[in-house]
Amino acid sequence: MPEKALNVGLFITCLADLFRPTVGFAAARLLEEAGCRVHVPLQSCCGQPAYNAGDRRDAQRLARQAIRAFEDFDYVVAPSGSCAGMLSVQYPELLKEDPNWAARARRMARKCYELTAFLADVLKIEALSARYNGVATYHDSCSSLRELGIRSQPRALLSLVENLRLSDLDDEECCGFGGTFCVKYPEISTAMLDRKLDRILASQPDLLLAADLGCLLNLAGRLKRRGSDIEVRHIAEVLADMAAETPGIGEGEGP
């Protein structure tokens, strides 16, 4: 554990902010238990929807806004590979021709981490007080896996959860979310999603985990439509031992 408390800015992400605050509290608990001071400055979106739709100018505006809000923290952590990839890989690319911002973007990019990578690689967490009775499958988001090269970290963290057995998918395929892709090309998205779910269901898990809420809403939404009762959660909820505190994604409080 670091000697002086690290100041960590939590980039909550639009989807977690709106749909699943529990993810934010779980992330904060994990960071604080490891001795970090967690800060949540006023924030909106990382700009990915604009960036991926070809609206470079608005994406640049949002990038500058996020840099202004987060650049003074020791680290910036997002519970999402996709948003973390935007901050750490795409911002420098997006602002590379802006003489006032290129260096600031690069400087902040170096401090930005996806949550599981930060816990495993920077905080080097080797113990958790978490327990889950059941078999879990972990879905790698494309951004985590290919943009950020994160694969071992979430698995190492899950191995620290008592009683949890990981039934790993030998699969690198996209779940079909892809931001606005899933509503611009819904039939193709659903075909991708169904192929993914067929493989997930074949691994017979009790619990489906991922580190990106976009994938999770997509996977849970289709699983529920297909009548499955597999529990779907963000990995932070399980790592922070908060699975008992709130229903799974797409499930209600009661009958």
Add this chain to the structure above:
Amino acid sequence: MSSHAEPLAFKANARRALADRDLDTALGRMTSGLVPNRARAVAALPEFEALRDRARELKDHVLVNLDHYLERFETNCLASGGQVHWCPTAEDARRIVLEVCRAAGARTVTKSKSMIAEELGLNGFLEANGIRPIETDLGEYIVQLADEPPSHIIAPAVHKTKEQISELFHRHHARYGLSQRQTEPRALVAEARQVLRQKFLDADVGITGANFLIAESGSSVMVTNEGNGDLTQTLPRVHVVIASIEKVVATLEDATTILRLLSRSATGQEFSAYTTITTGSKRPEDADGPDEFHVILLDNGRSALIGSEFQDILRCIRCGACMNHCPVYRSVGGHAYGAVYVGPMGAVLSPALIGIERGLHLPNASSFCGRCESVCPMRIPLPKLMRYWRERAFDSGAAPAAERWALRAWAWAACRPRLYAQGARLAARLLRLLGGSRGRIGRLWLAGAWTATRELPAPEGRTFQERWHAERERSDG
């Protein structure tokens, strides 16, 4: 599936493709074969990643010195008895091919696989001018019989099942006295070979593509797995190579470096069955070979990409790995794209050839999953290049107006975090209410594209920022 689909009708094409069970079967077989085959071949070559870096450097160097290497190629090709035709446009290339065929008095020409020929629409053009083109690559032969364009750059008939091919051959081969229906792959191949054998001998001109042009020797290099290319180019009196300008590399050594990547990436083979290096026309001491050797150098918009944000696509060696690993291609196949070049590399190259207005869907129909880039032997950043096309479309107004305005309105709000947070609070409460005790929403106005196939998980009720600041005000100062 319509055989000549329109790229602007991509959504409708895709819908039809998704409903086609045979297509799904064929694409599933392709993926389950080629993907693990490539992975094994790559794992068995420790220097694969280093080769990718080297190949990128080699090709980047050629691209920024393209005029130099093309002129060297021309000089050396002429010196070995070949003829070089510079063709700025597809029309120029078609005209030259026709002139060469007419000068040779050609009635039939054999062709080995060439995507440039597809780009030129060469078959239809030759037919319209009274010359019969005969495809000799098995996959190309199949799609020619079916009157369809290829659906994959290296496996043109990958969208067809064995059963469909059996039916097609049965229908077309009766005229050669082959009336017994064959159903086994081996027998089907033997039947095609039997039909094609005479056509190889009858052809007046042989047209092949090229995987590389070698500047230092004026040679062309072609890889095939069937040997059909060699028969196409050695039996007729005239051999025409059609190649785009970015196929040139400096030396044979450079070509062999890239060849080590090509087949491994394409099919998982260490090397293709045939690699043919062709230099000039038949010399007096040669046992065989054509009297005339022509090389068509096609630009067709490529030189305009040099120095642009799309230059990297000119490194492409047409291995097809990007489409083999693409979940969108896996879902809809190649025909849905309605373009000569399909899948991720096509999503970047095709808009350069047909315009972003017509090719609008191609770079948009991607979840940016990045598998294409991760397997591209030439390290082409395909998602990034697709995004550049989206930027061009957004800036030029080619993107739908409703989409652009919705995005601008959203971005306007997102640039005002306080307002955005208020909006999120409102949405969280509203959706929570609609979700009720089930915790999910089955149908939602304006979200039909989501809820047609998916439930929308309902929010917890209050936003994170709202709760955090209410509960944790002290710790956050």
